[in-house]
Amino acid sequence: MSVLIDRSSRLLVQGITGxxxxxxxxxxxxxxxxxxxxxxxxxxxxxxxGQVPIFDTVAEAVDETGADASVIYVPPAFAADAIYExxxxxxxxxxxxxxxxxxxxxxxxxxxxxxxxxxxxGPNCPGLISPGKSKxxxxxxxxxxxxxxxxxxxxxxxxxEVIHHLTGAGIGQSTCVGIGGDPIIGTSFIDCLSLFExxxxxxxxxxxxxxxxxxxxxxxxxxxxxxxxxxxxxxxxQTAPPGRRMGHAxxxxxxxxxxxKEKMEAFRQHGIAVARRPADIVDLVRKALG
Amino acid sequence: xKIHEYQAxxxxxxxxxxxPPERVAVSPEEAEAAARELGGKVVVKAQVxxxxxxxxxxxxxxxxxxxxxxxxxxxxxxxxKGLEVQKVLVAPAVDIADxxxxxIIVDRASKRPVLMVSAAGGVDxxxxxxxTPEKIHKVEIDPRYGLLTHQAMALGFALYDDLGRxxxxxxxxxxxxxxxxxxxxxxxxxxxxxxxxxxxxQAIDAKVNLDDNALYRHPEFEGLRxxxxxAPAEVEAREKGLSYVKLEGTVGCIVNGAGLAMATMDLIKYxxxxxxxxxxxxxxxxxxxxxxxxxxxxxxxxxxxxxFNIFGGITRCDDVANGIVSALxxxxxxxxxxxxxxxxxxxxxxxxxxxxxxxxxxxMDEVVQKAIELAKGGAR
Numbered sequence: 001m002s003v004l005i006d007r008s009s010r011l012l013v014q015g016i017t018g019x020x021x022x023x024x025x026x027x028x029x030x031x032x033x034x035x036x037x038x039x040x041x042x043x044x045x046x047x048x049x050g051q052v053p054i055f056d057t058v059a060e061a062v063d064e065t066g067a068d069a070s071v072i073y074v075p076p077a078f079a080a081d082a083i084y085e086x087x088x089x090x091x092x093x094x095x096x097x098x099x100x101x102x103x104x105x106x107x108x109x110x111x112x113x114x115x116x117x118x119x120x121x122g123p124n125c126p127g128l129i130s131p132g133k134s135k136x137x138x139x140x141x142x143x144x145x146x147x148x149x150x151x152x153x154x155x156x157x158x159x160x161e162v163i164h165h166l167t168g169a170g171i172g173q174s175t176c177v178g179i180g181g182d183p184i185i186g187t188s189f190i191d192c193l194s195l196f197e198x199x200x201x202x203x204x205x206x207x208x209x210x211x212x213x214x215x216x217x218x219x220x221x222x223x224x225x226x227x228x229x230x231x232x233x234x235x236x237x238q239t240a241p242p243g244r245r246m247g248h249a250x251x252x253x254x255x256x257x258x259x260x261k262e263k264m265e266a267f268r269q270h271g272i273a274v275a276r277r278p279a280d281i282v283d284l285v286r287k288a289l290g
Numbered sequence: 291x292k293i294h295e296y297q298a299x300x301x302x303x304x305x306x307x308x309x310p311p312e313r314v315a316v317s318p319e320e321a322e323a324a325a326r327e328l329g330g331k332v333v334v335k336a337q338v339x340x341x342x343x344x345x346x347x348x349x350x351x352x353x354x355x356x357x358x359x360x361x362x363x364x365x366x367x368x369x370x371k372g373l374e375v376q377k378v379l380v381a382p383a384v385d386i387a388d389x390x391x392x393x394i395i396v397d398r399a400s401k402r403p404v405l406m407v408s409a410a411g412g413v414d415x416x417x418x419x420x421x422t423p424e425k426i427h428k429v430e431i432d433p434r435y436g437l438l439t440h441q442a443m444a445l446g447f448a449l450y451d452d453l454g455r456x457x458x459x460x461x462x463x464x465x466x467x468x469x470x471x472x473x474x475x476x477x478x479x480x481x482x483x484x485x486x487x488x489x490x491x492q493a494i495d496a497k498v499n500l501d502d503n504a505l506y507r508h509p510e511f512e513g514l515r516x517x518x519x520x521a522p523a524e525v526e527a528r529e530k531g532l533s534y535v536k537l538e539g540t541v542g543c544i545v546n547g548a549g550l551a552m553a554t555m556d557l558i559k560y561x562x563x564x565x566x567x568x569x570x571x572x573x574x575x576x577x578x579x580x581x582x583x584x585x586x587x588x589x590x591x592x593x594x595x596x597x598f599n600i601f602g603g604i605t606r607c608d609d610v611a612n613g614i615v616s617a618l619x620x621x622x623x624x625x626x627x628x629x630x631x632x633x634x635x636x637x638x639x640x641x642x643x644x645x646x647x648x649x650x651x652x653x654m655d656e657v658v659q660k661a662i663e664l665a666k667g668g669a670r
Binding site (some may be wrong): 020023024061076077099100101102103104105106107108110111126138139140143153154155156157158159160161164180183184208209210213214215218234236237238240241244245246247248249250251254257260276277278281 | 396398399402403416418432433434441470474476501502503504506533535537545546547548549550551552553555556557558559560563564568570573601602603604605632633634654655
């Protein structure tokens, strides 16, 4: 088992001929992901690297290939529509890698996706990987190993750092999910935590948060209330000044809300072991696994 | 992007909100002329991108042109939370019978715009939210339908008793939402929303933050940006596609990814030093970005050492290594550089760096400790 994706996932790549789309389509295929089609308006009938059929629309691609997941690499101005299109075509899991989608676009996208019963991961996220089975997005496959730890994170490269430490210590991962750094995202910490709680392969979870908002605090309360599996936490941005956006649109401390200190306290209060630096996560996870 | 009150007032007025007229002045003489033109009592307000202007002495009442001149003289050039006041707004002073708050933000939890109102106006709304949350009334707005009349009316009833006033406020809230939506705001706030002594409903302050991600479809707002409110290095960074925030420490950092960049800053602090900056070179790296990042960091005289922390994914380590090599050729690099590289094309990167005798490690803890040690011994 693993969460959200596995060997049977059939993936479309929206924007497969773009710079990022083509590079990562190749990486995903090499990793073993079943990339069954690409979507680029105007390039229907062509193939990607002679092996993946390209379609003009997502609906056509789903009809022809039976795809159940899609990953989006299109530029921000077109990304909201790419999500609408995937949801309309009945894709169950939509992973939006694109960074820089206007937040009001996302407020309109969310109810649309929900009405059609799809799950959105992201936007502005690195995607997800179930090591040894499938990867969707941009996470580097070579740093992961299959194993018992679920990883859920708002960051990209910081997640790689944590996975790198885990793998280096011989601790593999069931699934690693990057939920994205924007204020409005389709899949929350709590969504992922409940998936990990229900997953038979996952025995412990690492949750990596950052400054801004209250998602981590709510997730911490959820852990105490609903989870039997141990959770280890880390929060980035302990040195971030209030009122300044730290790269991610979601990473801003407003008023007294969303500081790293506040989040780390919420973690401790709800029984989550807190790592002070990424390297410390390893020992805490080892302890959690028993 | 933050914009000034005078800019926000114009946007609100253009969307039909009742905002009294104002003038902008950059000198005491201009403020005096503005007060004469407006007539009667005026209020002179500092135009800076920080809250708490009133408490800092940046808002003054003036009985007439002479006092307006004096007030502007005191406010212009004033330092408010690190920003120098370069402009003041002059507006008619109104006789306030009632003050309320109305503001729209995008709410992360409901994933929707939320309109909040409170009868506790004219004060710090975050403080009200913390201390007396029951005084704040909210509605979630479904962006497919906009702010519905009954929703706006319900909030009107939360503030006022008179039905005519409730309807008037409801219309104002709907206009505020239409403005919020039309300009792609992340915040649109009227604080205070007043009833004047003459019984008129007026928005006598305006605050707007625009969504940076939506600026591409609002070229009309590019001119609203106030470069004097940002450090020059931050302006340059933005223009070069880098995300940079200057801090007070001595260890300069260049990192790919915002989360890792913050974690790097935190690790510097963990080992007993202070980061000089936040800098994210972003995903798809090209060597030019690295050169620009180095130039920006070197422009900070506090920087005593530069540390690279690169975890290659989309970012290719060899691109970064090539960037470091060209930066060393193009720039006068007078501080030590320490490098951590791992991930995509790490091997190629190490070969490139070896050719210019720059060692690299693949441990984040190691590189941070090394940078701190060098920064302590460093002098420029």
